[in-house]
Amino acid sequence: MLVRERMKPAVFLEPDETLATAARKLRKDNIGCLPVCQDGRLLGMITDRDIAMRGVADNRDPNHMRVRDAMSVDAICCLKEDSVEEAATLMRQAHVQRLAVVNADRHLVGIISMSDLEGGGSERRPFEVIFYKEVLGHAGLPHHSELMRVSVAQGTKDEAVQAAIGQFEEARHVTNWTTAADGYDVVSIHAGESGESLESLELTSERDAEIRPRARVLWEQAGAPKGQDVQFWEKAARGVDSESKAAK
Known part of the structure; x- marks a missing residue:
């Protein structure tokens, strides 16, 4: 056909x-x-x-x-x-x-x-896990650059995330997904009161929320240069991760 x-x-x-x-x-x-x-x-x-x-x-x-x-x-x-x-x-x-x-x-x-x-049925899966890299745009504002979107048909959210991580690692040929992505978001699909399909986006990375303002400050202190978005994000990330390890 x-x-x-x-x-x-x-x-x-x-x-x-x-x-x-x-x-x-x-x-x-x-x-x-x-x-x-x-x-x-x-x-x-x-x-x-x-x-x-x-x-x-x-x-x-x-x-x-x-x-x-x-x-x-x-x-x-x-x-x-x-x-x-x-x-x-x-x-x-x-x-x-x-x-x-x-x-x-x-x-x-x-x-x-x-x-x-x-042949019919629900077009969207119950969960979609969206892996991304975090980058700064031309105005120094961060946004997620999508790497891969994985649909998971059933199970709990945690089960869906684990299944998606396995697919992501296999597709990217890595043993730990964090070496290839900065985080992931989860879209859950559920039925509304009238039976309509509704979606909820959950931003799962608390680490991003700490990195974002630091990356912005670093970018401004450097004179807002273009083309160095990733470098500022990574530098801010190293600072956050270092403080997190020290606190533990």
Whole structure:
């Protein structure tokens, strides 16, 4: 069976729409991401996390910030002539639940989700564990740079985190996930009073909350240089970790 036989019409955004408009569309359709297109051609994808981390967390006004400034340009997509097996494999490898479907000219023709391939059921998993590196943006404000998103179908939150850590370590070829990531967030999916799917984002890293203001101070003391975000974050992290060890 081909993707074109299972895909659905795609709701999409244009790059000059605001983040506020994007957030409303995501909420209206109860989904976590939307393709971004101009003149029908796929430019990228924007997720609820992009809006939170590149917009809200950076104190940007969602009524003025544009989708093009927050979207990811390396959108994962498939062709409508691909087999559903190929689409499912791509989703599993990329740890995503939805793919934009394009034609040979990269024009958007539809969207396909894991639930479309599985014949129904819940599109989102009960838990998603999102591993990230913490970096400072051009204004010295920190944000999470997503490394990998792992969906876990069942179990408690702790069980989901442990399962996700195992997948992350295997994918990154490391024996301890902390050597490759600074932290992780957990998205839990649960049913609302009317049966609708609701998501809750839990920011799990208390360490980040201590590092963030220190990194900002170091950046300001150095004269707010560009291109050294990681260095300031790592220097602040070493200070926090050193004090933590001394306290123990």
